[in-house]
Amino acid sequence: MFESAExxxxxxxxxxxxxxxxxxxxxxxxxxxxxxxxxxxxxxxINGVDGAGRGETLHLLNEWLDPRYVETRAFGVPTEEExxxxxxxxxxxxxxxxxxVGLLFGSWYSLALQGDDGQxxxxxxxxxxxxxxxxxxxxMLADEGALLxxxxxxxxxxxxxxxxxxxxxxxxxxxxxxxxxxRRFEEYDRFRRVSEHLVRRTSTxxxxxxxxxxxxxxxxxxxxxxxxxxxxxxxxxxxxxxxxSAEPPLFHGRLDERNVLSALDLTLSLPKKTYNEELKQLQxxxxxxxxxxxxxxxSVICVFEGNDAAGKGGSIRRMIQAIDPRQCSVVPIAxxxxxxxxxxxxxxxxxKLPRQGRFTIFDRSWYGRVLVERIEGFCTTADWMRAxxxxxxxxxxxxxxxxxxxxxxxxxxxxxxxxxxxxxxKVEFKRFKITEEDWRNREKWDEYSEAVCDMVDRTSTDIAxxxxxEANDKRYARIKVLRTVCERLEAAxx
Numbered sequence: 335m336f337e338s339a340e341x342x343x344x345x346x347x348x349x350x351x352x353x354x355x356x357x358x359x360x361x362x363x364x365x366x367x368x369x370x371x372x373x374x375x376x377x378x379x380i381n382g383v384d385g386a387g388r389g390e391t392l393h394l395l396n397e398w399l400d401p402r403y404v405e406t407r408a409f410g411v412p413t414e415e416e417x418x419x420x421x422x423x424x425x426x427x428x429x430x431x432x433x434x435v436g437l438l439f440g441s442w443y444s445l446a447l448q449g450d451d452g453q454x455x456x457x458x459x460x461x462x463x464x465x466x467x468x469x470x471x472x473x474m475l476a477d478e479g480a481l482l483x484x485x486x487x488x489x490x491x492x493x494x495x496x497x498x499x500x501x502x503x504x505x506x507x508x509x510x511x512x513x514x515x516x517r518r519f520e521e522y523d524r525f526r527r528v529s530e531h532l533v534r535r536t537s538t539x540x541x542x543x544x545x546x547x548x549x550x551x552x553x554x555x556x557x558x559x560x561x562x563x564x565x566x567x568x569x570x571x572x573x574x575x576x577x578x579s580a581e582p583p584l585f586h587g588r589l590d591e592r593n594v595l596s597a598l599d600l601t602l603s604l605p606k607k608t609y610n611e612e613l614k615q616l617q618x619x620x621x622x623x624x625x626x627x628x629x630x631x632x633s634v635i636c637v638f639e640g641n642d643a644a645g646k647g648g649s650i651r652r653m654i655q656a657i658d659p660r661q662c663s664v665v666p667i668a669x670x671x672x673x674x675x676x677x678x679x680x681x682x683x684x685x686k687l688p689r690q691g692r693f694t695i696f697d698r699s700w701y702g703r704v705l706v707e708r709i710e711g712f713c714t715t716a717d718w719m720r721a722x723x724x725x726x727x728x729x730x731x732x733x734x735x736x737x738x739x740x741x742x743x744x745x746x747x748x749x750x751x752x753x754x755x756x757x758x759x760k761v762e763f764k765r766f767k768i769t770e771e772d773w774r775n776r777e778k779w780d781e782y783s784e785a786v787c788d789m790v791d792r793t794s795t796d797i798a799x800x801x802x803x804e805a806n807d808k809r810y811a812r813i814k815v816l817r818t819v820c821e822r823l824e825a826a827x828x
Contacts, residue, residue: 335530336488336545343553350552357559358398364566365435369403372433372676374479376566381443382487383525384518385497386548391487392439394555395562405430409440418633418689420735421445422471426684431676432479442468446532447525456518456525465535467727474724476540477717478678483565484541485558486533487548491522593787594802600747603807616816617656623823624657624693632736632826633688636695636819639705640744641782642772643754644805649744649815650695656816657693667698679703679713679721680728690736700725704789709781722792729798738826739798740819743786744805748779 368376378395380388396406407428416424422442430436446464447456472482489497498515501507518525537543544561548554604612623629636653638646654662665686674682680700688694704725708718729739746754755776758768775782794800801818805811 335534336526342549343547344550345552345556347552350556353556354559357556357563361398361559361563362400364563364570365399365403367570368435368566369433371570374481374569375430375432375676376435376481376483376562377430377475378435378437378562379441379443379482379484380437380439380487381441381485382546382548383489383494383522384515385494385501386487386489387551387554388439388487390551391485391554391558392437395437395558398559399435403433404435404437406437407439409438409444415689419687420731420737422731423684423687426681429475429480429677429681431673433676442471443532443536447529456521456528458524458528460528460532460535465532467731468536469538470723470727472536472538472541474680474720474727475678477720480678481565481569482541483562484537484543485561486529486543486545487554488545489548491526493549494519494522593783594790595745595783595787598745598802598804600745600750600804600806602804602810604809604813606809609809609813612813613652613816616813616820617652619820620653620656620816620823623820623827624661626823626827628827629823630691632738633690634693634738634740634823635688635732636693637699637701637739637741638695638697638744639699639701639742640803640805641746641751642775643751643758643768644744644746645808645811646697646742646744648808649742649803649812650697652812652816653695653819661691662693662695663688664695664697667696667702679707680724687732687737700728701789701793704793705782705785708785709778722789725793726795726798729793729795733797738822740822741794741798741800742803742815742818743790743800744803744811746805748776750806751776 368374380391382388392406392408396404405428409424412421412424422445425438425442428436428438446460446468475482498511498519502511533543533545544558546554546557546561638650640646650664654664667682670679670682683696683700686694686696703713703721704718707713732739755768755772790800790802801814803811803814
């Protein structure tokens with residue numbers, strides 16, 4: 335696959351100087367068009383063989399482009415903060431917004447080749463799971479509108495050795511060659527075999543690889559500049575709506591009218607005395623668990639979804655009363671801001687993930703994509719249909735890194751919701767809880783119920799199951815929530 339990059343391509347100085355000036359002008363012009371349109375981000379990945387010019391390419395693009403609209407990220411050994419979150423977290427949070435170019439030096443490909451710690455020897459082989467997860471992640475970025483331009487800079491083994499020796503022989507560049515560089519040179523054959531498999535496996539229609547010879551600096555620079563220019567131009571020439579919009583086949587309704595919500599017994603309740611006794615016991619139990627020494631290497635992520643006025647806030651308050659406030663945070667989710675709309679829909683949740691030993695409670699969550707965005711038409715059918723698998727992938731990465739993911743749907747009947755709405759309008763200190771939007775959502779009760787059933791069917795997994803809470807009685811609901819959290823923590827810490 336890399337053979338064509340070893341043919342000794344060169345460009346003479348006169349041709350380079352003649353073409354580079356026009357190329358720089360064209361790149362600036364297309365960059366300003368990108369910024370003005372604000373329709374999509376450009377994510378440029380710079381990977382390849384040591385000594386093939388990755389650093390020089392990064393500096394070149396920063397010189398040729400307007401730095402105001404470029405975000406450059408170089409990823410080295412993970413920091414302590416990054417180690418405490420899923421390996422992909424540091425890449426998730428640094429994606430460029432729409433209208434900008436992001437230059438990523440080192441990326442999820444370095445992670446795949448060197449293991450989750452981002453350092454050390456090259457892995458012996460790339461697992462199919464790791465390659466497939468990269469393909470799914472990049473497809474998600476493409477579906478969200480991003481343009482991925484991936485460069486793999488290649489050198490032959492002989493050329494790499496010559497490059498390292500040349501740098502070492504020059505006093506001005508000797509500092510650039512380390513023992514680690516020579517150690518990696520000894521792994522060249524393994525690196526080539528493994529990286530060729532990875533490049534072949536992850537070169538897709540959504541995000542193809544561009545193999546660029548790294549031997550001649552001038553040839554490399556012109557090639558990369560032209561590819562980037564033409565990629566952005568072609569994308570700008572496409573219609574505004576470039577994401578997949580085909581209508582997937584859907585089946586609405588169930589033949590016997592039974593579903594996960596209608597099967598709930600909403601008459602379940604708890605006497606006040608029993609509630610007070612169990613509340614005290616469960617809060618003490620949760621408090622002990624939250625301080626367990628084994629939790630220092632884990633995080634806890636609780637997701638609260640439910641019907642409007644189902645009692646999410648009350649259940650959350652009873653939960654955080656048992657946890658040290660320095661250890662716990664609550665993230666209320668409202669409509670996305672302008673900054674958040676310029677990123678993939680999961681971006682605003684990626685940024686809020688807790689460190690190890692911490693609790694984060696999401697009062698509404700990433701499931702808005704398959705609930706309110708689906709019902710209100712804020713995204714296409716194809717968008718919310720693909721979100722199920724993207725959410726499952728996301729939660730699988732959380733759990734694989736040690737997170738305990740606990741998800742609640744608090745369910746009440748339509749009659750109970752109406753009673754609570756009317757009560758909120760009458761009681762002065764509860765009026766802030768009721769809005770015109772709440773009343774409007776009631777008119778779509780059946781549509782939301784169908785969306786909830788689909789959500790549970792498609793995203794309740796062994797590693798992150800949904801807990802459906804019968805919430806017509808608030809006391810019963812709060813106790814079930816607390817008991818579930820305790821049981822999930824005990825199981826994870828056992």
